[in-house]
Amino acid sequence: MKDQYQIAVLPGDGIGREVMAACEHVLQAVEKRVGIRLGLQWLPAGAQHYVDTGDALPQSTLKACEAADAILFGAMGLPHVRGADGTEIIPQLDLRMHFDLYAGVRPIRTFAGLPTPLSHPRAQAIDLVLVRENTEGLFYARGRGDVRGDEEVFDTMRITRKGTSRICEFAFGLAERRARRLGRQGHVTNVDKANVFASMAFFRKVFEEVAARHAGVGSDSAYVDAMALNLVLKPWNYDVLVTENMFGDILSDLIAALVGGMGMAPSGDIGDRVGLFQPAHGTAPDIAGQGKANPTAMILSAAMMLDWLAGRSGDARLGDAAALIERSVEQVFASGGVRPMEFGGAHGTREITEAVTGALAEAM
Amino acid sequence: MKDQYQIAVLPGDGIGREVMAACEHVLQAVEKRVGIRLGLQWLPAGAQHYVDTGDALPQSTLKACEAADAILFGAMGLPHVRGADGTEIIPQLDLRMHFDLYAGVRPIRTFAGLPTPLSHPRAQAIDLVLVRENTEGLFYARGRGDVRGDEEVFDTMRITRKGTSRICEFAFGLAERRARRLGRQGHVTNVDKANVFASMAFFRKVFEEVAARHAGVGSDSAYVDAMALNLVLKPWNYDVLVTENMFGDILSDLIAALVGGMGMAPSGDIGDRVGLFQPAHGTAPDIAGQGKANPTAMILSAAMMLDWLAGRSGDARLGDAAALIERSVEQVFASGGVRPMEFGGAHGTREITEAVTGALAEAM
Ligand SMILES: CC(C)[C@H](C(=O)O)[C@@H](O)C(=O)O
Ligand SMILES: CC(C)[C@H](C(=O)O)[C@@H](O)C(=O)O
Numbered sequence: 001m002k003d004q005y006q007i008a009v010l011p012g013d014g015i016g017r018e019v020m021a022a023c024e025h026v027l028q029a030v031e032k033r034v035g036i037r038l039g040l041q042w043l044p045a046g047a048q049h050y051v052d053t054g055d056a057l058p059q060s061t062l063k064a065c066e067a068a069d070a071i072l073f074g075a076m077g078l079p080h081v082r083g084a085d086g087t088e089i090i091p092q093l094d095l096r097m098h099f100d101l102y103a104g105v106r107p108i109r110t111f112a113g114l115p116t117p118l119s120h121p122r123a124q125a126i127d128l129v130l131v132r133e134n135t136e137g138l139f140y141a142r143g144r145g146d147v148r149g150d151e152e153v154f155d156t157m158r159i160t161r162k163g164t165s166r167i168c169e170f171a172f173g174l175a176e177r178r179a180r181r182l183g184r185q186g187h188v189t190n191v192d193k194a195n196v197f198a199s200m201a202f203f204r205k206v207f208e209e210v211a212a213r214h215a216g217v218g219s220d221s222a223y224v225d226a227m228a229l230n231l232v233l234k235p236w237n238y239d240v241l242v243t244e245n246m247f248g249d250i251l252s253d254l255i256a257a258l259v260g261g262m263g264m265a266p267s268g269d270i271g272d273r274v275g276l277f278q279p280a281h282g283t284a285p286d287i288a289g290q291g292k293a294n295p296t297a298m299i300l301s302a303a304m305m306l307d308w309l310a311g312r313s314g315d316a317r318l319g320d321a322a323a324l325i326e327r328s329v330e331q332v333f334a335s336g337g338v339r340p341m342e343f344g345g346a347h348g349t350r351e352i353t354e355a356v357t358g359a360l361a362e363a364m
Numbered sequence: 365m366k367d368q369y370q371i372a373v374l375p376g377d378g379i380g381r382e383v384m385a386a387c388e389h390v391l392q393a394v395e396k397r398v399g400i401r402l403g404l405q406w407l408p409a410g411a412q413h414y415v416d417t418g419d420a421l422p423q424s425t426l427k428a429c430e431a432a433d434a435i436l437f438g439a440m441g442l443p444h445v446r447g448a449d450g451t452e453i454i455p456q457l458d459l460r461m462h463f464d465l466y467a468g469v470r471p472i473r474t475f476a477g478l479p480t481p482l483s484h485p486r487a488q489a490i491d492l493v494l495v496r497e498n499t500e501g502l503f504y505a506r507g508r509g510d511v512r513g514d515e516e517v518f519d520t521m522r523i524t525r526k527g528t529s530r531i532c533e534f535a536f537g538l539a540e541r542r543a544r545r546l547g548r549q550g551h552v553t554n555v556d557k558a559n560v561f562a563s564m565a566f567f568r569k570v571f572e573e574v575a576a577r578h579a580g581v582g583s584d585s586a587y588v589d590a591m592a593l594n595l596v597l598k599p600w601n602y603d604v605l606v607t608e609n610m611f612g613d614i615l616s617d618l619i620a621a622l623v624g625g626m627g628m629a630p631s632g633d634i635g636d637r638v639g640l641f642q643p644a645h646g647t648a649p650d651i652a653g654q655g656k657a658n659p660t661a662m663i664l665s666a667a668m669m670l671d672w673l674a675g676r677s678g679d680a681r682l683g684d685a686a687a688l689i690e691r692s693v694e695q696v697f698a699s700g701g702v703r704p705m706e707f708g709g710a711h712g713t714r715e716i717t718e719a720v721t722g723a724l725a726e727a728m
Contacts, residue, residue, distance in 0.1 A: 088559040117597055119483035138502075138521070138561070145562020152524040153563040157502070160516040193610070195452040197502070198509020199517040225617040232596065232621035233481055246557070250614055253589040257596035 001315040004037040007305075008068035010061065010091075012046040014283025015293035016074025022295035022353040023072065023302050026325060029357040030306075034321045041068070047078035047089040047283075056083075057091040062098065065274070069313075070305050071095075073278035074298065078285060092269075092278075093142060096134045101269035101276055102163065103170045104132030104245075105304070106252040108259050113333040114343055116259060122236040126258055129174060130241045132248025133167040134269055136160060139245040159199040159244065161206055168210035170270075171242035175217045177311075178239065187218035191227045191243035191251065203244060224251070231255055256280050263294035263342050266301035268308060277305040291348040294340035296329060299356060303329075328359035365679040368401040371669075372432035374425065374455075376410040378647025379657035380438025386659035386717040387436065387666050390689060393721040394670075398685045405432070411442035411453040411647075420447075421455040426462065429638070433677075434669050435459075437642035438662065442649060456633075456642075457506060460498045465633035465640055466527065467534045468496030468609075469668070470616040472623050477697040478707055480623060486600040490622055493538060494605045496612025497531040498633055500524060503609040523563040523608070525570055532574035534634075535606035539581045541675075542603065551582035555591045555607035555615065567608060588615070595619055620644050627658035627706050630665035632672060641669040655712040658704035660693060663720060667693075692723035 011020035020042075027038055043061040050056040056076075065071050076091055083089055095101065107129040110116055116123045141155035148154075171188050179186030190207040192200040204221050211219040222230070224247045230237070231251065235258050243251065256265035262281035269276040279297030287293060303325040310318035332338050332355040339345025340352060347355075375384035384406075391402055407425040414420040420440075429435050440455050447453055459465065471493040474480055480487045505519035512518075532554070539550030554571040556564040568585050575583040586594070588611045594601070595615065599622050607615065620629035626645035633640045643661030651657060667689040674683035696702050696719040703709025704716060711719075 087565070090559060093560070115483070117483060118481055119479070120481060141521070141562070142560050145565075147562055147566070150525060152522060153566040155521045155523075155561050155563040157505070157519045157521065158516060159519075161514065193613075195454060196457070196506050197519050198505070198511055199519040201450070201509075202511070202517040225613045228592075228614045228618040229621040229625065232618060233625060246610075247614075249557075249589045250592045250611075254592040254596060254618065257593040261593065261597060 001313055002069075004039045005070070005309060006039045006041065006068045008065040008071045009040050009042045010045050010071065011042060011074040012076035012283065013048050013078050014075060014285045014288040015281075016046070016076060016283055018288070018291070018293050018349050019279060019295040019298035020072065020074040022349050023298045025353050026299050026356055026360065027302055029360045030321045030324055033324060033360060033363070034317045036315070036317045036321060040072070045091055046076040047081040050083070050089050051081055056089045057094055065095075065099070068274070070309055071274060071276040072302060072305060073276050075279065075281060075283040077283050093139070095276060096269055099271050099274050099276070100135060101271040101274070102133065102135045102166060103268075103270040104134040104248055104252070105174070105268040105270055106130040106132060106248070106255070106265065106280065107304070108255045108265055110259050111264070111330060111333040113336050114260055114264070114339070118258060123258070126235045128235060128238045128241065128255065129178070130243070130248060130252045130255060131167060131171040131174065132243060132252060133163060133245050135245070136163045137245030157199055159203050164203050164206040165210060168207050168242055171240050172210060172214040172217050175240040176214070179217065185218055186216070187239040189238055189241050190219070190221040191224050191241055191247055192221060193224050194221070195223060200244070207242070227251065228254060231258070252280065261342050262297060263340055264296050264300075266297050266304050268301070268304045270308065275305065275308050277301040291350055292341055293349050294342060295349050295353055296340065299325060299329060324360060324363055325356075328356050328363055331359045331363075332356050365677055366433075368403050369434070369673060369682075370403045370405065370432045372429040372435045373404050373406045374409045374435065375406060375438040376440035376647065377412050377442050378439060378649045378652040379645075380410070380440060380647055382652070382655070382657050382713050383643060383659040383662035384436065384438040386713050387662045389717050390663050390720055390724065391666055393724045394685045394688055397688060397724060397727070398681045400679075400681045400685060404436075409455055410440040411445040414447070414453050415445055420453045421458055429459075429463070432638070434673055435638060435640040436666060436669060437640050439643065439645060439647040441647050457503070459640060460633055463635050463638050463640070464499060465635040465638070466497065466499045466530060467632075467634040468498040468612055468616070469538070469632040469634055470494040470496060470612070470619070470629065470644065471668070472619045472629055474623050475628070475694060475697045477700050478624055478628070478703070482622060487622070490599045492599060492602045492605065492619065493542070494607070494612060494616045494619060495531060495535040495538065496607060496616060497527060497609050499609070500527045501609030521563055523567050528567050528570040529574060532571050532606055535604050536574060536578040536581050539604040540578070543581065549580070549582055551603040553602055553605050554583070554585040555588050555605055555611055556585060557588050558585070559587060564608070571606070591615065592618060595622070616644065625706050626661060627704055628660050628664075630661050630668050632665070632668045634672065639669065639672050641665040655714055656705055657713050658706060659713050659717055660704065663689060663693060688724060688727055689720075692720050692727055695723045695727075696720050
């Protein structure tokens with residue numbers, strides 16, 4: 001329990017800056033309500049900063065992140081802005097490696113009042129979390145590609161016992177907390193391709209060892225292809241999923257689509273020392289600066305951050321703050337008065353933000 | 365143009381045998397209608413055959429496949445039946461390598477009369493083909509896993525110019541044929557992860573070279589994660605997709621879900637010498653032997669086979685046969701009288717098969 005929690009804020013590029021400003025308003029409103037103090041420090045980083053300075057992620061920004069209690073991240077990257085080696089400017093991945101943010105936590109849920117792309121009535125009650133291993137798997141290959149002339153390229157996937165064990169432990173811990181909150185048994189589904197790859201068979205083996213240590217939580221394994229199908233046909237059957245980095249990248253976008261897209265999908269990249277929270281969407285340069293961006297994913301990411309900080313600090317006010325934001329967002333959409341543009345509505349960043357801060361101010 | 369076309373038939377395990385028997389009925393009906401002769405030779409292979417003989421894919425079966433004009437494949441694999449090294453019995457992958465069946469062709473379309481899991485009205489008109497590279501990519505790692513004690517395992521993804529170039533050529537050729545048939549411009553979307561992996565950047569580079577040789581076809585590239593989202597939110601926007609082996613495995617199941625699941629999804633594994641055609645579903649041991657299996661994917665796979673044979677042989681009767689099957693299946697579901705069990709209906713293998721052969725017999 002601290003007097004003030006230090007939040008390193010990396011708004012980044014494109015709509016990252018707009019949704020971060022919206023999020024800041026919401027955090028100010030919640031500070032007043034629950035009596036916490038958050039010190040938000042805006043820091044430079046991203047593709048535009050690379051254009052301006054030649055550095056996408058300055059040392060000073062990294063230092064400030066190291067000193068902070070948590071990191072809030074907007075979105076980074078701009079089309080046509082590429083590094084010296086021709087690859088995109090994606091400091092996200094550098095931050096994951098630098099801070100060993102091994103758990104990519106990607107929750108999705110439906111909100112009453114917002115349409116889902118699925119016609120099944122149970123699609124109104126989707127509520128699941130995908131836990132993506134964030135530091136190895138196929139992403140181990142990043143920067144290590146073995147390019148042989150203009151003829152062939154090899155990339156290597158790496159699965160370690162340590163990396164798999166800790167991500168599975170994380171998933172079971174999360175399932176236990178969710179089970180307590182939702183008052184039912186938790187369940188973790190491991191998603192792999194153990195029928196074809198030795199690395200994936202190893203992932204499954206370690207998963208099963210970890211599962212045996214969490215007998216109170218149900219568990220099973222599925223192949224990633226079958227899961228891509230099942231997540232469309234019956235996503236309401238799942239609770240917590242855990243999977244390799246690349247599979248997690250694909251499936252987390254898939255499940256975001258089930259609730260209407262990236263505008264509603266928050267995420268956390270969590271390590272043992274610090275956590276970084278960001279909307280799942282990108283910088284959307286096509287709509288940047290027009291006030292059209294849906295800030296909900298960013299706002300929900302801030303709620304995830306507060307919830308995570310509550311768990312670490314034992315400061316119950318932070319948990320209240322997280323719940324208050326979540327409830328206010330629920331209420332705004334449930335009322336039917338506010339609908340983001342990607343859902344065919346007419347409401348942009350400002351209307352949604354004001355509705356959420358309004359609901360926050362009035363909430364019991 | 366031949367007197368008789370030789371078809372090697374590998375029914376396999378579980379419902380593979382039932383749907384193959386259904387498919388044989390349909391092929392007999394179509395033979396009469398268009399005056400072709402198909403010599404169907406049932407051959408042993410699969411997990412049960414492995415249990416019985418120690419060999420999942422006997423040499424005699426491979427020889428017969430080599431001599432055939434095309435291969436029809438049911439489904440193979442049974443739970444708890446594993447090879448000496450603990451992996452599943454999946455001769456599919458061996459056949460792809462043995463015959464160099466480099467193009468995994470996975471078309472999906474909605475059928476009038478059958479509900480789709482998507483609520484958008486345009487979901488009634490999904491019609492796209494995913495072309496999966498079938499012989500390299502991450503699947504190069506199969507059987508090559510580098511297992512280091514009980515601590516870490518490496519698997520290698522391989523992308524070659526030759527492999528990428530031929531699969532992209534295949535995709536553009538397919539888009540050109542579809543464009544002629546549908547009377548509109550064709551479009552190929554390459555799906556990769558070029559922002560992170562050197563191998564995928566190479567895949568994109570080769571794709572763009574091939575695209576430049578097919579100026580009449582539109583083309584673009586997308587990241588696999590974004591595509592997982594877009595395929596749920598707006599699948600009607602796509603025509604032909606081309607992608608790496610593992611991505612193709614995942615996305616082809618995803619798109620099968622969009623039209624109600626594997627029971628409706630045919631596929632072809634096509635090489636320069638021979639083509640193998642199989643339903644996208646597995647052996648479904650839980651419903652095997654009960655007459656519940658939906659034979660549609662198998663029947664549509666046979667139609668794909670005939671269409672492919674027509675292209676190779678120049679025998680127009682085969683093209684007529686393919687179109688006749690497709691139209692009959694359309695008609696059966698459009699009538700509303702027949703609905704497979706996975707769509708909440710009460711009709712099993714026999715009812716669906718009889719309805720299709722009935723429609724075939726009456727078709728103009
Ligand atoms: C920006 C990109 C490199 C990143 C990833 O692939 O991990 C993104 O898609 C994500 O899911 O966080
Ligand atoms: C059976 C399995 C090995 C196979 C694959 O992964 O390719 C299947 O999922 C497919 O899509 O054909």
